[in-house]
Amino acid sequence: MFDRRLVQYFDWWLLGLTLLLGAAGIILIHSSVNAGQHNPMSGLYIKQMCWLALGLVLMVICFLFSYRRLDRWSPAIYAGGVLLLALVPFAGVTIGGATRWLDLGGFTLQPSEPVKLAVILFLARYYARHVKPGGLGLRELIPPLFIVGIPFGLIVSQPDLGTAGLIALVAATVTIFVKIERKTFISLLVLGVIIVPLGWFMLEDYQRMRIITLFFPETDPLGSGYHVLQSKIAVGSGMLYGKGYMEGTQNILSFLPEQHTDFIFSVLAEEFGFAGSICLLILFLLLISFGLNIAHTCRDAFGTILAVGISAMIFWQAVINIGMVLGIMPVVGMPLPLVSYGGSSLVTVLIAAGLLMNISMRRFVSS
Amino acid sequence: MDNRLLPKIDNEWFRKRLLVFMLLIVAVFAVMAGRLFYLQILMGNHYRELSVNNCLxxxxxxxxxxxxxxxxxxxxxxxxxxxxxxxxxxxxxxxxxxxxxxxxxxxxxxxxxxxxxxxxxxxxxxxxxxxxxxxxxxxxxxxxxxxxxxxxxxxxxxxxxxxxxxxLASHLIGYLGEITQHELNKGKYPYKQGGDMVGRYGAEKAFESQLSGVxxxxxxxxxxxxxxxxxxxxxxxxxxxxxxxTIDFRLQKKAESLLSDKTGAIAAIDPENGDVLAMASSPGFSQNAFVDGLNDSSWNALINDPKRPLRNKVVQGEYPPASTYKIVTAMAALEEGAMDKATTVYCPGYFKFGNRVYRCWKEEGHGRMHIVEAISQSCDVFFYQAGKRLGVDRIAEYARGCGLGGKTGIALDHEAKGLVPTAQWKKKAFGIPWQPGENLSIAIGQGYNLTTPLQMAMLISAVANNGTLYKPNIMKSVRSVQGGIVEKSGSEEAAKLPADKESLEIIKKGLYDTVNNRRGTAYWYVRSKEIDICGKTGTAQVVGRKYEDEQGEVKKKYRPHAWFIGYAPAENPQIAVSVLIEHGGGGSSVAGPVAKEMMLSYLKPGADKDTSEPGN
The missing domain is CATH 3.90.1310.10 (Penicillin-binding protein 2a (Domain 2))
Structure with a gap:
């Protein structure tokens, strides 16, 4: 039986925000690959439209069934995601020294993107069963450690520290949200403060260099500093109203190699200025607050934790990406959700948005 | 649904935590907005100016x-x-x-x-x-x-x-050349740009990635x-x-001075591990000229020189091995049981086969020979007999086992494989079946066989070390500027010679007698009082012997190539040497003394007599 309340409670605002960000992405990608002289990638924005269409279809599918079923499905989804990740070293495509993609005939899938969601789902299932007002003890934190650790290790070895670090951050956020026992939290904190520097100093100089260049190829002397500077010039030179669409000189002269993916925000900031940038920040802030509001109105623990996890994922990605463009975060490969070019990332975030809508529309439905 | 699995939790509890999170998120966004304000409004003019002038x-x-x-x-x-x-x-x-x-x-x-x-x-x-x-x-x-x-x-x-x-060692060390547009486009050298120099030849090329830096x-x-x-x-x-x-500067210099007025090649190997101690190919060329950039006329002079100075004759030169090949034939004969230590053959100075007469180099004949004598006196008739008994394909099997007919795997470009003929090969190459008489010339290394001086050096060093055929190695170590070892050569074992200890002992006795027995082919030219040298001479005919007869005096370009391969000291050998002198004449008189000088120079550096000429 179709329940009228499903439509009544559908979160049209969330859908509108998602579409608005996706459209902004296409407009900016169009500028970044078509401004200035002819670019062999000029058709990328059309590809992004196709991904957006596909993502929207998947998003709709994701709110047709009740999210509560995902509680039961999450272990299988997680296992499938990890399996895909495990396939990457054997059947993966290597681009620029990193093996992150699976070739699916015609397009490549980056399994680490959907795996983010799989980890959030599995964690939500686990924490929904163990959450208690006093907080989680050390023993209860061991299973989540494995849930996060396995895909983390696989993604680190690709190597893709950006995505791996993001999964760790999101997991940590969700874990802190469901609360850790005070004494457990403090001892973990102390342990971390001791172990990380100790391990780092036990390494030889060249090993450290190797780790740094392995995980942050962008710190290459020819790359990082220069790119951050060029990115800051692009953003700063936008001033209040920007230089106008397709008029950004930094954009036209292609000072940034990844301006349609990781540095897309610099194109926005240069061409639409402070006004445009603040608008985008507000859109993201709204998107995240809507996500948390959905968590707020949800009446079961699984849905609440899932909504928090998805909001945390969007939050961290947006903050790290924009922070990198603004020169206040290290340069790591991290797409701006819904805006950066890239099919796997776009579709993943759209599915995540679909799940948020799912939770929202069933907040008063008990079946 | 499984709602009972989901514990009821006080929503108020979650809501409080959500509120805290929301506040933190707003704070982070405020920081980013502040940063935007700083970059675009406060510093906007500065960055606009930078972007307009592009002065970074x-x-x-x-x-x-x-x-x-x-x-x-x-x-x-x-x-x-x-x-x-x-x-x-x-x-x-x-x-x-x-x-x-x-x-x-x-x-x-x-x-x-x-x-x-x-x-x-x-x-x-x-x-x-x-x-x-x-x-x-x-x-x-x-x-x-x-x-x-x-x-x-x-x-x-x-x-x-x-x-x-x-x-010095121009072929081994190599030189640099400017990177080409094509190479830049291909992205083979990620750190290079137009006008940069990259290793073009020799070790400069083989170790480009280690040498070039970032x-x-x-x-x-x-x-x-x-x-x-x-x-x-x-x-x-x-x-x-x-x-x-791995080369030794002094020995390398010695090798080049020995070749200074000749066209040819010298390879000296450490039999214990395959390290190349010296590698000289004459004539050489100026590496600095390449770095300065050659003009067309000097480049043309280099490539049109009939002595082929740009060619590393040690690894690229293919020559008929002549009598040095008798080591392989002897090995095949002993291992296949076609002959043993006691087998004797009478040499009257010729060998009749079918309706043809095959001559020994010694017209009056060697008389009755067993295998050790046949090696040391390089009796052709003895090895004709061996070739007749073995047939080409069985000899070919042993030649391949000795590393001939294939690359040694040295880290230098354009290595030649040489040629080990088989009946099948000839059928394919010429469409003519193998003639039984050709078994005889193959056995003394005068048929279609071709070897490089490096292959022969590796073979003789394998004989010297009792059977281990190493891969020749030119890199001793790669060290960082601070001195730490980045890469170190391990002696790479390529294969074992297809011969047991007994056969090798017989062959080694033959090689010892070649130099140290009064009847040995190299006694007068190579024997040294200071160290026991072992080896084998070879004189590779370039044209038929009858040609020589008609001419009376032999023109230089028709003179045979001179070979000597050997090692020293006889007990516990420290150095193996392969010498090839193009159109040098007799192996014992021309190549032998060169090899002797190399061994003496390496083993007795004090007693090095630079200008001592062996008595002719």
Missing amino acids: RKQRIEPLRGLIFDRTGRLLVDNRPSYDLRIIPNDVRNLDETAHQLSELINADPGEIKKNVENNRGAYGYSSILVKRDISRNLMAVLLSRSYELPGIIIATGSRRNYIYDS PGAKIVQVNATGNVVDVIESQPAKPGHNLYL
């Missing part, structure tokens, strides 16, 4: 190429400073005009200069492009004094490869005339690693 330049810091040493740590190749004339395309006012003026100063075609700049300018346009490397101080003074008329011209200090002992970069601010006013950020270059070769 990224400059490369060239890494120093690694040095090359010999095994004892003697410096063979270093870098010396050079002043390079470069152009920054976007700073040039009028490229035609500039190219024209420059062409007069540096004596080059203005069209070439223009083409070079246009090909290499890239999208950026502010990277300098090399116009002429290593300009003289005079030219530099002229250019600097005219820099006002020639905007965009800069003199950059660079470094130039310097071969300290120019032409460039650094600095971001500088320049004023309107292109002069640097501020260095904003700088990352030093990583120098290339230093390469320690």
Whole structure:
């Protein structure tokens, strides 16, 4: 039986925000690959439209069934995601020294993107069963450690520290949200403060260099500093109203190699200025607050934790990406959700948005 | 649904936590908004100006190429400073005009200069492009004094490869050449740009990735005339690693002086591990000339020289092995049971086979021979008999087992494989079936067989070390500038010789007698009182023997190639040497003494008599 309340409670605002960000992405990608002289990638924005269409279809599918079923499905989804990740070293495509993609005939899938969601789902299932007002003890934190650790290790070895670090951050956020026992939290904190520097100093100089260049190829002397500077010039030179669409000189002269993916925000900031940038920040802030509001109105623990996890994922990605463009975060490969070019990332975030809508529309439905 | 699995939790509890999270998120967004305000509003004018003038330049810091040493740590190749004339395309006012003026100063075609700049300018346009490397101080003074008329011209200090002992081990060490547009497009050298030098030949090429280093970069601010006013950020270059070769400078020099008036090749190997102690190919060439850039006429002179100076004869030269091949035939005969230690053959000076007579090199004949004597006196008739019993294909099997007919795997380009003929090969190559008589010439190394001096050196060093066929090795170690070892050679075992200890002992006795028995072919020319040398001579006919008879006196180019392969000392050998002198004449009289000098020089460095000529 179709329940009228499903439509009544559908979160049209969330859908509108998602579409608005996706459209902004296409407009900016169009500028970044078509401004200035002819670019062999000029058709990328059309590809992004196709991904957006596909993502929207998947998003709709994701709110047709009740999210509560995902509680039961999450272990299988997680296992499938990890399996895909495990396939990457054997059947993966290597681009620029990193093996992150699976070739699916015609397009490549980056399994680490959907795996983010799989980890959030599995964690939500686990924490929904163990959450208690006093907080989680050390023993209860061991299973989540494995849930996060396995895909983390696989993604680190690709190597893709950006995505791996993001999964760790999101997991940590969700874990802190469901609360850790005070004494457990403090001892973990102390342990971390001791172990990380100790391990780092036990390494030889060249090993450290190797780790740094392995995980942050962008710190290459020819790359990082220069790119951050060029990115800051692009953003700063936008001033209040920007230089106008397709008029950004930094954009036209292609000072940034990844301006349609990781540095897309610099194109926005240069061409639409402070006004445009603040608008985008507000859109993201709204998107995240809507996500948390959905968590707020949800009446079961699984849905609440899932909504928090998805909001945390969007939050961290947006903050790290924009922070990198603004020169206040290290340069790591991290797409701006819904805006950066890239099919796997776009579709993943759209599915995540679909799940948020799912939770929202069933907040008063008990079946 | 499984709602009972989901514990009821007080929503208020979650809500409080959500509120805290929301506050944190708003705070983070406020920080980003603040940062945007700072960059776009407070600093907006500054950044707008930077973006309009584009006055930030990224400059490369060239890494120093690694040095090359010999095994004892003697410096063979270093870098010396050079002043390079470069152009920054976007700073040039009028490229035609500039190219024209420059062409007069540096004596080059203005069209070439223009083409070079246009090909290499890239999208950026502010990277300098090399116009002429290593300009003289005079030219530099002229250019600097005219820099006002020639905007965009800069003199950059660079470094130039310097071969300290120019032409020493030129084939082994190799040289550098400028990277081509094609290579740049292919992306084979990720850190290189137009005008950079890359290893083109020899070790310089084989160890390019270890030697070349990684460039650094600095971001500088320049004023309107292109002069640097501020260095904003700088990352030093990583120098290339230093390469320690296995060659011994002194022995290498000795080898080259021994070949100075000859065309030929010498390889000296450490039989214990396959290290190449010396590798000389004569004539050689000047490596510094390559770095300076050869003009067309000197290049043509090099490639049209009939003595082929650019060719590394040690690894690329293929010669009939002649009597040195008898080692392989003897091994096959002993191992296949076609002959043993006691088998004797009577040599009357010829061997009748079918309706043809095959002659021994000694017309009056050797008389009755067993295998040790046959090796030491290089009796052809004995080995005709062996060849007849074995057949070509069984000999070929052993030749391949000895590493012939295939690359040794040395880390140098263009290695030749040589040729080990089989009946099937001949059928395929010529369409003619194998003739039984050809088994005889194969057995004494005079048929279609071709070997390189390096293959023979590896073979004789395997005999010396009782059967281990190593892969020849030219790299002793690669060390970082700080001195730490980055890479170290392990002696790589390629294979075992297809011979047991007993057969090898018989062959080694033959090789010992060759030099130390009064009847041995090398007794008069190679025997040394100081060390026991073992070896085998070879005299490879270039044209038929009858040709020689008609001519009376033999012209140089019809003279046979002279071979000597050997090792010393007989007990516990320390060095194996392979010598090939093109059109040298007799193996024992021409190649033998060279090998002896090499061994003495290596084993008795004190007693080295540079000019001692063996009695002729």
